[in-house]
Amino acid sequence: MTSHRVERLANRVPPLFAGLWIILFCGCSSFHGEWKRAAATPPPAGGITGRWEGHWRSKVNDHTGQLRCLVSELPDGRYQARFHAHYWKIFRFGYTVPLEVEAVEDAFEFKGDSDLGWYAGGVYHYEGHATPTEFDSTYRSKHDHGIFRMTRPETAEE
Numbered sequence: 001m002t003s004h005r006v007e008r009l010a011n012r013v014p015p016l017f018a019g020l021w022i023i024l025f026c027g028c029s030s031f032h033g034e035w036k037r038a039a040a041t042p043p044p045a046g047g048i049t050g051r052w053e054g055h056w057r058s059k060v061n062d063h064t065g066q067l068r069c070l071v072s073e074l075p076d077g078r079y080q081a082r083f084h085a086h087y088w089k090i091f092r093f094g095y096t097v098p099l100e101v102e103a104v105e106d107a108f109e110f111k112g113d114s115d116l117g118w119y120a121g122g123v124y125h126y127e128g129h130a131t132p133t134e135f136d137s138t139y140r141s142k143h144d145h146g147i148f149r150m151t152r153p154e155t156a157e158e
Contacts, residue, residue: 031084031094048108048130054150107131
């Protein structure tokens, strides 16, 4: 490689890493701040909004990781779930899923779709069941499918 090519590559690498760092970690700090603020509000006795934590597991390759979620009700009555997942214990990934939620007796059924981009597997479909204390969901995409299992956090501050 010529010295000119090496110099051009060296000039591109720092912005590439900076961009990757921003994509991977800035959303995480935003989620972490919201997670801490949400700890001050106890979850509703008969609802699913608020903080959840547990794990996800792929049924395709048996990968698993820590999972946190903030569920909120939007002003128009729809819901959204903001997920923060760990992958291989070092990578963190956050995304939001709009949810259609229906109350069924003392629980809630929900479903939703989110396009996580080609790098994360494309469109994912979620279906699940939640009570005020347990949140169970399946997820499915073109190349993967698995489960989410979450409960309410035990402590108020984290």
